[in-house]
Amino acid sequence: MTPSRLQLPPYLIDHHLFQAFQNFLDENQNLPTEIEVDFSGIIHIKPPSVAFLSNMTHWFRSMGSEVSFLGLDLSNEAIKYLDDSLFFELHQGQKLSPASSCRQTTIPVRQLARRDSHGWLEYTFLPWLIEKSGLTKNSLAEVKSSLQELINNISDHTEFEEGCIFGQWYPKTNKILITVADFGVGIPSNIRTVSPDLSDSDSLVKAAEDGFSSKSLPTNRGAGLYLLLLNIVQRFDGVVTIRSGLGFAKFVNQSGSIYVIQNEKCGYCVGTTIDIVLQTDKIPYEDDNEEEDFEW
Amino acid sequence: MVIKILSLVSSCDSNQQGLCVKNAILVALKSQDVVFLDFSGVTNVTSSFVNSALLDLSPQFDLDTIKSRIQIKRVNRQIGNMIKDRFVSEARLQG
Numbered sequence: 001m002t003p004s005r006l007q008l009p010p011y012l013i014d015h016h017l018f019q020a021f022q023n024f025l026d027e028n029q030n031l032p033t034e035i036e037v038d039f040s041g042i043i044h045i046k047p048p049s050v051a052f053l054s055n056m057t058h059w060f061r062s063m064g065s066e067v068s069f070l071g072l073d074l075s076n077e078a079i080k081y082l083d084d085s086l087f088f089e090l091h092q093g094q095k096l097s098p099a100s101s102c103r104q105t106t107i108p109v110r111q112l113a114r115r116d117s118h119g120w121l122e123y124t125f126l127p128w129l130i131e132k133s134g135l136t137k138n139s140l141a142e143v144k145s146s147l148q149e150l151i152n153n154i155s156d157h158t159e160f161e162e163g164c165i166f167g168q169w170y171p172k173t174n175k176i177l178i179t180v181a182d183f184g185v186g187i188p189s190n191i192r193t194v195s196p197d198l199s200d201s202d203s204l205v206k207a208a209e210d211g212f213s214s215k216s217l218p219t220n221r222g223a224g225l226y227l228l229l230l231n232i233v234q235r236f237d238g239v240v241t242i243r244s245g246l247g248f249a250k251f252v253n254q255s256g257s258i259y260v261i262q263n264e265k266c267g268y269c270v271g272t273t274i275d276i277v278l279q280t281d282k283i284p285y286e287d288d289n290e291e292e293d294f295e296w
Numbered sequence: 297m298v299i300k301i302l303s304l305v306s307s308c309d310s311n312q313q314g315l316c317v318k319n320a321i322l323v324a325l326k327s328q329d330v331v332f333l334d335f336s337g338v339t340n341v342t343s344s345f346v347n348s349a350l351l352d353l354s355p356q357f358d359l360d361t362i363k364s365r366i367q368i369k370r371v372n373r374q375i376g377n378m379i380k381d382r383f384v385s386e387a388r389l390q391g
Contacts, residue, residue, distance in 0.1 A: 118307055141340035141374035148309050148342050211389050223343040227381065286373050291336060294368035294376050296383070 003034035003068070008042050012049035012078070018243065018267025021056060025268060031063050040071025045078045047106075047168040048241075048275045050085055051179035054109050055164045057091050059183035059270050072096055085109050085166065105132075107167035114161055117151040125167070132169040132176060133280040136288045142231040143278060147180065149224040150274060154182045174281040183271035187244040200247030201262040208242070208251070232276055233258050236284075239277040243269035297324045298332040298369075308341035308375075314348025321353065325365060336370040346382045359387055 006024045009016040025031075037057070045053075060067045072088070074080055074096050082088065083100040086108035102108045107128050112120055121144055129140055147165075154163040163182035170177070191203035198206055206212055208225040225242075232238040233251050241250045248266040252259050299320050305313040317333075324331040335341075353362050368379065 118309055122307075137339055138372045138374070141372060142377075145340040145342050145374060145378070148340075149344070152310065152342060152344055210385050223347070223382065223385065226385075227343055227378070230381065231377075284373075291370040291372055292376075294371045294379065296363040296380075 001033065003036045003066075004028055004032035005036045005038055005070075007038045008053075010041050010043040012042055012045040012053070014046075015248075015266040017049045017052055018269055020267070021052075021270070022268035031060070031065055033064070034066045034068070035060055036068050036070050038070045039076075039079055039082075040073070042076065042078045045081060047166055047177050048179045048273065050082065050087060050109050051164050051166040051181045052269070052273050053082075054087060054090060054111075054166070055181035055183055055271060055273065058111065058164065062183065067091075074100075105169045105171065107165075109164065109166040111162050112151060112165050114151055114154070117148060121147060128167070129176065132171070133174075133278075133283070135280060135283060136286060138286040138288045138290060139283055141286075142235070143276075143283075146228045146231055146276070147178065149227060150180045153224050154180075154184065174279060176278045176280060178276045178278070179273060180276075181271065181273040186269070186271055187242070188247055189245070199264060200245040201249055201264050202247075204242045204244060204247045204249040205260055205262065208249075228274075228276075229258050232278065237279055237282040239275075241275040241277075242272065243274075244272040245269065297328045298334050299324060300334045300336070302337045308338055308345040308349075310342070311344045311348040314345040314350075314352070317345075317349040318352055321349070321366065322356070325357075329365060331366050333366060333368045334370055335368065335375055338375060339372065340374050341378050343378065343382055346378055350379065351382060351386050354386070359383060359390070 006020065009020050057067050069092065072079055074083065083096045084103050085106055086095070086102060089095045090109060107125060126137060126140065126144055129143065130137060133140065151163060163180055165178070165180050167176065167178045187207045188200040188203040191198060191207055195203065195206060208229055210226040229240055229251050232240055233253050234256065237253045239250065239252050243266065246264050246268055248263040250261040252261070301308065301317060304316050304320055307313065321331055350362060357365070
């Protein structure tokens, strides 16, 4: 049987990869047993697409498909970036070139299980973030806790224990972009168990409301996404974008309040992909020795 | 009585860790009017931890009783905000 080919679009930015993925699923109602992902035409890739591409590859394999990669020309800067991000090492067992190595500005793409998340956040991610941002551990505590919440959410709300994570630092603009992706059932499917009439993008907004929970677990109180937006968007003036199913919701800070931009025509996202953009010069500094007694 | 969080759990990330702290609080409240929770050395807590350690005391104690009988010491900005945020949300939900 001839493998089915997923031709990646030239620009793996914004909605393009999600639309290519949706087109591939539309053309292949039953997932093919062999899938060739063709990289030959790619020109540019942005970090969220690295995480989604990785997540998509894991999903294809989890569904029983064999996945191979074509068009891996290392003279192509986008493919070099992927190799330096350790994408091919993760998915093919080795880098395209032994000379490829993780760049100072990236935290390599990896699968992260909840059981490993505390150690990875504490001993790999946080030191990287501290070094790049020039901030202290205490200053970044909200960021660390928000990521821990997202990883906890993956195992609380999906049948899987792990997600994909990737980070990129932009030193000229003081921005750090972190993407967390999983291939669980996705937010719309979870939300529709309690609010069946919501569109996919409305369900993303609903999931981020304070106190709203699909009660996937009895202990859930519906705080994780709300606190992510409260800390990253409202307090730190960052941006959070959530994609799941056909839904897209981008949360931005507008005059101190959280404003959401929704769309339903941005392609299909298997599971959930969350992009966090931190503006590190807007995160308030707190000394690591600063501790005080709490007042209710 | 002072309960040092890091003597009970290695971090404050999960419901299970919160449950461990909640159980210690319940034991202490049987014999003490006020219990001190000492967070020294803890850099961050998740909502799951705060929910299980503190908000889940609410079947036995109402929110005002929890606030009056538990004093929290040596927290950084994130921990203080997380506890406040969760109690504000819970009070709003309870109406």
